[in-house]
Amino acid sequence: MxxxxxxxxxxxxxxxxxxxxxxxxxxxxxxxxxxxxxxxxxxxxxxxxxxxxxxxxxxxxxxxxxxxxxxxxxxxxxxxxxxxxxxxxxxYPTDPRAQVKVDEWLFWQVGGFGPMLGQNHHFNLYAPEKLPYAQKRYIDETKRLYGVLNKQLEGRDYIAGDYSIADIATIGWAQGWKNQSQDIEEFPNVKAWMERMAARPAVAKGLLVGK
CATH class of the missing domain: 3.40.30.10 (Glutaredoxin)
Known part of the structure; x- marks a missing residue:
């Protein structure tokens, strides 16, 4: 080790x-x-x-x-x-097929879930001028992505099966659902996953570093 x-x-x-x-x-x-x-x-x-x-x-x-x-x-x-x-x-798994699943969801987060939610934050929270088209576009895309995640978590405790860097990559963005104009009750699997994540001491501590 x-x-x-x-x-x-x-x-x-x-x-x-x-x-x-x-x-x-x-x-x-x-x-x-x-x-x-x-x-x-x-x-x-x-x-x-x-x-x-x-x-x-x-x-x-x-x-x-x-x-x-x-x-x-x-x-x-x-x-x-x-x-x-x-x-x-x-x-991160050692089995090549399991590695592919983790990589898929890691790249899903860094290429979509993060950037799209970031645009949601910008146009709804920080933009000096409110642009209804942009606000709706990113709220709708955020909702779609939560739906994708909710479906993936059906019957799973963690995104790629076992707890992995895919979960670590995603939780910080997901916990901001209120500021993203989302209703977490529409995504029960995401909500349950977030509760499991919050129960991990390292996650709870990591979310607070620097605050």
Whole structure:
């Protein structure tokens, strides 16, 4: 089993994308140092941060004990989750068919569930001008995506079967359903899954890191 002697440097913020990293590190139980990147102050554009996250987005990490024992920096939340899962041999299956299922739902989250819900947040909560067409578009797409997730969770405790990085990637976004103009009662399987997730100590702790 891989052990970590030097802390992983975690550059993040308690946003849905940042919470993925926090939960993962708590689930793994590895040492890490939290570095708050205040996007409200523009710290994501600092040269030192851009050197490890060229897309100026959180989260990002530096693992001082990367492949071959040399440091490695990683940006993009999905890439970070998969790197950590493979390094420590946890929360990602070894069976190739099971790996495909986890990858499908991980990429579903980073390519759809996150970006579309992010647009929902922008046009309904933060946009200086309310645009009814944009608001409806992203509320409707959010509802569709919750429906997809609800169907996937039918008869399953977790998204890809066993608890995995697919669940970790998704929970931070899903818990914001109220701000997304959704009724969680319409998605009973998602609601039950969220309750199971909340009962995990590492999830509960990870969601609070930085708050």
């Amino acid at each position: 891989t052990t970590q002697t030097k802390p992983i440097e975690a550059y993040s913020l308690p946003t849905p994308n940042g919470q993925k990293l926090h939960i993962m590190l708590e689930e793994l139980g590895v040492p890490y140092t939290y570095h708050r990147i205040d996007i409200g102050k523009g710290e994501q554009f600092a040269p030192d941060f851009l050197a490890i996250s060229p897309n100026n987005k959180i989260p990002a990490i530096i693992d001082p004990e990367g492949p071959g024992g040399e440091p490695i920096s990683i940006f993009e939340s999905g890439a970070i989750l998969k790197y950590l899962a493979l390094k420590f041999g946890k929360l």
